[in-house]
Amino acid sequence: MSRGSPGRAVLPTTIVVVVATLAATIAAAASRRYPAGAVVYRVPVAERVVALTFDDGPRPPFTDAILDVLRDQGIVATFFLVGENVERYPTLARRIVREGHAIGNHGWAHRALDGLSTGAARNEIAHGARAIRQVTGVQPRILRPPFGALDARISGRNGVAAEHDQTLVMWSVETRDWATRSPRAVAVGTLRQVEPGAVILLHDGGGNREHVVTATRWMVGHLARQGYRFVTVPQLLNLPDPRGRR
Numbered sequence: 215m216s217r218g219s220p221g222r223a224v225l226p227t228t229i230v231v232v233v234a235t236l237a238a239t240i241a242a243a244a245s246r247r248y249p250a251g252a253v254v255y256r257v258p259v260a261e262r263v264v265a266l267t268f269d270d271g272p273r274p275p276f277t278d279a280i281l282d283v284l285r286d287q288g289i290v291a292t293f294f295l296v297g298e299n300v301e302r303y304p305t306l307a308r309r310i311v312r313e314g315h316a317i318g319n320h321g322w323a324h325r326a327l328d329g330l331s332t333g334a335a336r337n338e339i340a341h342g343a344r345a346i347r348q349v350t351g352v353q354p355r356i357l358r359p360p361f362g363a364l365d366a367r368i369s370g371r372n373g374v375a376a377e378h379d380q381t382l383v384m385w386s387v388e389t390r391d392w393a394t395r396s397p398r399a400v401a402v403g404t405l406r407q408v409e410p411g412a413v414i415l416l417h418d419g420g421g422n423r424e425h426v427v428t429a430t431r432w433m434v435g436h437l438a439r440q441g442y443r444f445v446t447v448p449q450l451l452n453l454p455d456p457r458g459r460r
Contacts, residue, residue, distance in 0.1 A: 248451050250355075251376030253369050256386035259411040260456040262442045265449075266291040266430070267385065269320055269358060270419030272299055272306040277418045279427040281313060287434050289444035291315050294358040294383075297322035297345035299419060304349045311350045316446035318356035319343045319380060324420075326363040327374075335367065335374050343378060356383045356447055383447055385415035389429070392417060397428035404433055413447065 248254050266284075271277045271293055284291055293310050295317055300307045310317055321327070322341035330338060339357060347353050357380035359368065364382065368374050375382050387407040391400045404414060414433075416426055434444065445453075 247455070248381045249371070249376075250379045250381055251369055251371050251373045253364065253382045253384060254413070254451065255384045256409075256413055257411040257450050257453065258455055258457060259450070259453050261453075262410050262440070263445050263450065263453070264408060264410070264412045264414060264437065264442050265445055265447050266414050266416065266434070267294060267318075267358070267383070267447060268292070268416050268418040268426075269294045270296055270299075270324065270417050272303045272310065273419035273423070274303060274306060276423035276427060277303075277306055277310070279424075280418050280430055281309060281315075283427060283431045283434070284315070285313060287431075287438070289434055289438075290446050290449075291444065292318060292356075292383075292447040293418065294318040294320035294356075295342075295346055296320050296324050296419065297342035300345045300349050307346070307349050311352060316356075316448050317346060317350065317352055317354060318358055318383060318447065319346060319354040320358050321360050324360045326361045327359045327368050328363040328365040332367050332374065336377065339374060339378050339380070343380070355379060356381050356451075358383050381451065383413065383451075385413045387412050387414040389414065389416050391423070391426050391429065392420070395422070395425045397425045397432065400425060400429035401432040401436070404429070405436060408437065408442070410442075411450065411453075413450070 319342045321338045325338050327335045343354050357375050362384055369382055387404055389400050389404045
């Protein structure tokens, strides 16, 4: 787009803001069942739903390719974004929101929170959330701690995550896509672990993730044939508890 035609940017920007506002509203609603500071691994549900999640992005060309797969299959996912990557690839971060996916906070520089001072952990979470908000318009309400590293200072009603109004979302299905470059190994290992309400951990950043793109295409097709429906993490968190609990 040339600088001489600023009017052409109005419609796309408006769409991004509207979608971002909707995503933020959904995320805020989700916190009613799982309050800020709570730690979630999977969600008890009565239906065959799963949440695909991708960490460490956005990172071209892998995030782009994964988004293409999700678009072609007509499904949604959740991307836990690293703040410095959001600033580095703002167009890609906005595409995630524009195409209806949820986004969560994965810290500013992917530093293990349990190895930081309390002040540094606060800064890592706040800086990551601020980058996401400034670039996409979405205030993240869900946080995945880098490496899954937690301690009592981070979680709980009085922890650092709660101070930033963020629910801690871990995972129930470990794909180990960081340990292998085999799409088949990632897909088969994942499918063996899936159950209703599962949160599946994948990576679109942090290295070469071409095998994740292929594995994602295989997995979503197989799970769809098994009758699974794909939801974002905020949607999953807000589904009714079949046990009648709140």
